[in-house]
Amino acid sequence: MTAPVALSARLSRLGAASVLTAAAVAVPSLLPGAAQQAEAATLAAKALGVAASKKGSPYQWGATGPNRFDCSGLTLYSFKQAGRKLPRTAAAQYGSTRHVSAATRRVGDLVFFHSGSSASSVYHVGIYAGGGKIWHAPKTGARVRLERIWTRSVWYGRV
Structure with a gap:
């Protein structure tokens, strides 16, 4: 049978x-x-929800929350609240994820911006929200926000 x-x-x-x-x-x-x-999927959805709940929080270099964030501080905080620990920097987070292609990316995957071909060239990270957009803490003077991915120089990682 x-x-x-x-x-x-x-x-x-x-x-x-x-x-x-x-x-x-x-x-x-x-x-x-x-x-x-x-x-x-549940972990990723929780982390994405945490990041979205921080909309409008100010960027501060080196900050890991709960009220101010830099890019990797936001991803670290979001996944920690969802129950998973990540390393501190964007490059270290890239090294700790399972790398996936753009074709297989899912909501909640991390999006790593890079300027070269090695992991050490990763300079920014956000959480994929679907529709080509990420939640991220962009830069000094900006606030956590949902924004369209602006370059093709990205890699994806699944926590």
Whole structure:
């Protein structure tokens, strides 16, 4: 009996009240990695929400929150609030993430701006918000904001 047929037979025997419980037990065994992907998506969504909640907070070089941020301070703070620790600098954060392509980027991935071909050329980081936009702490005199990605010189990393 194939897995979907077996699942269907089990569900018909269990009745409607137990469908959700059965799915919670059966789906992870049918889709290896599904639980990990769901956990990563939840983490990223939480971090993105934290970053968005800091809209309007002033930029301050070296600041890690909760009221002032530099770029990597915002990402560090956002993921810490979501339950994951990141290194302090943008370059170190790049080194600690799983690198993904632009085609496979997801909301909540980190977006690393670079000026060369090595990790040491990373100079800025934000959190991908979808639609080609990021939440970030841009520069002195600016505030945390949602902004369109302005260059193609970016790499993506998944926490």
